[in-house]
Structure formats: structure tokens, C-alpha cells
Amino acid sequence: MRGGKTVGWVEFEKVTKKFGDVIAVNNVSFSIEKGEFFTLLGPSGCGKTTTLRLIAGLEIPTSGIIRIAGEDVTLKFPGQRNVAMVFQNYALYPHMTVYQNIAYPLVVRKTPKKKIEERVKYVAEHLQIDTLLDRYPMEISGGQQQRVALARAIIQTPNVFLLDEPLSNLDAKLRLEARSFLKHLHHELETTTIYVTHDQSEAMALSTRIAVMNEGIIKQIGTPKEIYEKPADIFVAGFIGNPPMNILEFHTDGNSMILDGQKIKIEKIHGILKKLGEKAYLGIRPEYIKLGKEGDLVGEVYVVEPLGVENVVTLKLEKQYLKVLTFEETVFKPGQKLWIYFRRDKLNFFDSSGKRVAFENEEET
Numbered sequence: 001m002r003g004g005k006t007v008g009w010v011e012f013e014k015v016t017k018k019f020g021d022v023i024a025v026n027n028v029s030f031s032i033e034k035g036e037f038f039t040l041l042g043p044s045g046c047g048k049t050t051t052l053r054l055i056a057g058l059e060i061p062t063s064g065i066i067r068i069a070g071e072d073v074t075l076k077f078p079g080q081r082n083v084a085m086v087f088q089n090y091a092l093y094p095h096m097t098v099y100q101n102i103a104y105p106l107v108v109r110k111t112p113k114k115k116i117e118e119r120v121k122y123v124a125e126h127l128q129i130d131t132l133l134d135r136y137p138m139e140i141s142g143g144q145q146q147r148v149a150l151a152r153a154i155i156q157t158p159n160v161f162l163l164d165e166p167l168s169n170l171d172a173k174l175r176l177e178a179r180s181f182l183k184h185l186h187h188e189l190e191t192t193t194i195y196v197t198h199d200q201s202e203a204m205a206l207s208t209r210i211a212v213m214n215e216g217i218i219k220q221i222g223t224p225k226e227i228y229e230k231p232a233d234i235f236v237a238g239f240i241g242n243p244p245m246n247i248l249e250f251h252t253d254g255n256s257m258i259l260d261g262q263k264i265k266i267e268k269i270h271g272i273l274k275k276l277g278e279k280a281y282l283g284i285r286p287e288y289i290k291l292g293k294e295g296d297l298v299g300e301v302y303v304v305e306p307l308g309v310e311n312v313v314t315l316k317l318e319k320q321y322l323k324v325l326t327f328e329e330t331v332f333k334p335g336q337k338l339w340i341y342f343r344r345d346k347l348n349f350f351d352s353s354g355k356r357v358a359f360e361n362e363e364e365t
């Protein structure tokens with residue numbers, strides 16, 4: 001503790017990184033606890049890689065302070081930070097075999113040969129590259145190269161793992177298997193991990209906390225559940241979940257909501273409607289909507305997409321569309337008119353600027 005504040009294992013204090021006119025990271029602050037699996041999630045170009053490179057010491061911030069393990073490392077060289085990084089473009093040593101690439105960080109640390117062999121075997125088997133150990137990087141595929149780069153990082157025991165989209169080039173099945181292995185490994189080693197992805201399901205599955213970024217700014221930091229249930233704004237709401245949260249524009253006359261010409265009666269809603277102003281947004285996840293013979297408003301089935309166990313039903317209101325995830329056997333047909341019911345405990349409201357407005361009795365997260 002320092003001044004009553006918990007000291008994090010990796011800390012950013014008002015860090016900004018500019019490249020000429022581009023502000024890649026804009027006044028970002030966060031504090032990551034030791035042992036966390038912390039994910040930076042956001043669209044292409046939002047500043048994820050730059051943030052990792054700042055932690056690794058491959059970039060120096062334009063302003064702000066970076067601390068690792070209680071030490072100010074803002075101006076320290078990469079070699080002085082004890083971090084292991086997987087780069088988005090792998091950066092394997094071309095003149096070394098796969099085995100030598102993976103073993104390299106341990107060879108440098110003069111780890112006993114036997115121990116190195118054991119560790120290489122363990123990670124290579126779990127990442128399914130154990131048959132490639134004698135080949136050179138040129139002789140293996142992109143997805144295989146990516147797994148070699150990942151193996152080379154996770155063979156180490158650093159202060160922090162920095163993993164930049166380490167599974168992006170793998171096919172769907174392998175990606176899921178490697179994801180489970182990473183989670184297992186984190187459970188086993190408890191090494192603080194900072195993970196970058198633009199895949200929301202990966203972020204949800206792996207992380208203790210997620211930071212959602214957009215245009216160099218952190219929009220929200222929270223547990224996967226907090227981010228899923230109470231997104232800070234419309235951007236976060238639309239980025240998480242598959243299909244993402246429905247965002248429906250409505251207006252209010254102070255007492256009730258009017259959504260595409262239909263008046264919706266929701267109990268105990270007056271307080272929040274007063275806070276919202278005339279135009280606002282309702283946010284509701286597709287799995288928290290029920291379809292049937294009664295409900296809040298009527299919509300017409302636009303399209304039905306079967307995904308195996310569940311169906312995604314898109315409904316058209318007067319102008320807006322919404323998606324419903326249903327696990328029922330009921331067959332819905334395009335053109336069919338249905339009542340739509342919103343689960344009361346799962347409603348989110350956003351003001352005209354897109355910012356979430358909390359209910360009075362709701363705990364702030």
C-alpha cells in the first residue's frame with residue numbers, strides 16, 4: 001500500500017504516446033495486479049500494440065509514468081524490465097531451428113540443458129508444434145510460426161507476459177485449443193499477463209479484467225461480467241457479445257418510452273427517464289429478450305439464422321432492427337408478427353451522447 005492506494009504490478013499513470021500528429025495512446029491510466037490476466041481489447045489502430053510496446057520498453061512515452069513491480073521503468077531499456085513479449089509479426093530468429101528459437105530465452109539464462117528440454121517439450125506438445133522442432137522458421141506455416149513465437153515467450157518466467165494477438169493466425173479449432181492451454185498455463189504459473197486481442201470472445205474467456213480501448217483511450221476497465229452486463233457506453237456495448245447488445249433509439253415524454261412509435265410501459269422507470277432527456281438509447285442483449293404472444297412491443301420477423309442449438313432471430317420494428325437469441329424449438333418465419341418482451345433486470349440505458357446512465361438503486365461498477 002502507498003497512501004492507502006494499492007500498488008499495482010504494472011501501472012500506467014497518465015501515459016500518452018504520440019507519433020507526429022497521431023496520438024496512439026491518449027492519457028491512459030491503469031493498474032494491473034500481480035497475477036492478473038489483463039486484456040486490451042479494441043478495434044484495429046486503437047493503440048493496443050503501442051501500449052504493449054510501451055510496457056516492454058520498445059517505445060518511450062511522450063508523457064506519463066510506467067511502473068513494473070513497484071519500480072519506475074519509464075526510461076529503462078527493454079532488457080532491464082524482465083518481460084517476455086510475443087510480437088504481432090512473430091519476429092523469429094531465421095537462422096535457428098524451431099527448437100533453438102523456443103529454447104533461446106532459457107539458453108541465454110544458462111538454464112540446465114535437461115530442464116530446457118523438458119520445458120520445450122511441454123509447451124511444444126500443448127501448442128501442437130512438437131513435430132516441427134528440427135525445422136527452420138522459413139519451412140513452417142504462418143500459424144505454426146505464431147505458435148513458435150508464443151512457445152518462446154511462455155517458456156520463460158518473467159515479471160510479465162506481453163502477448164500481442166498470439167492466436168490471430170490459427171484456425172478456429174486450434175485457436176480454441178491454444179486458448180484453453182493459455183488459460184491453464186496462467187492458472188498453473190500465475191504469471192501476470194497482458195494480452196492483446198480484437199476478438200471479444202477471447203477476451204471474455206481468458207481475462208480477469210478487460211480494458212476496452214478506442215482511438216487511444218480506455219473506454220472501460222472491468223471484469224468480463226461487468227463489461228458484459230454494464231457497458232460504460234454504446235461503443236463498449238456494441239463491441240462485446242455475439243451478436244452484440246441491441247441498441248435502440250427511443251424518445252420519452254417524461255413518463256414513458258416511445259420506441260419506433262410504440263409506447264412501452266416499464267415499471268419504476270420514471271427516475272431514469274427524467275435523467276435521460278428527450279432522446280436516448282435502450283440497450284438489451286439478444287439473450288435477454290423473449291418472443292411470444294405478449295410483451296412490450298410488436299415486431300416482424302425479418303430473418304432467422306440457426307446456429308446449431310440456438311437461433312438468432314432478427315426483428316424489424318418501424319425503422320430499427322433488433323436481434324434475439326433463442327434456444328426454443330419454436331419455428332419463426334419471416335413476416336410473422338410477434339410480441340417482444342425485455343427482461344427487466346437486464347435493461348441498460350444510454351443518454352444521447354451514448355454514455356450509460358445507472359438506475360438509482362443500482363450498484364455502481
Ligand SMILES: Nc1ncnc2c1ncn2[C@@H]1O[C@H](COP(=O)(O)OP(=O)(O)OP(=O)(O)O)[C@@H](O)[C@H]1O
Nearest residue numbers: 019022023024043044045046047048049050051198
Ligand atoms: N511507429 C509508428 N509511427 C507512426 N504511427 C504509428 C506507429 N505505430 C503506430 N502508429 C499509429 O498509432 C495508432 C495505434 O497503433 P497500434 O499499432 O497501437 O494499434 P493496434 O490497436 O495494435 O491495431 P491492430 O489491431 O491493427 O494491431 C495507429 O493509428 C497507428 O497507425
Ligand SMILES: [Mg+2]
Nearest residue numbers: 048049050088
Ligand atoms: Mg496491434
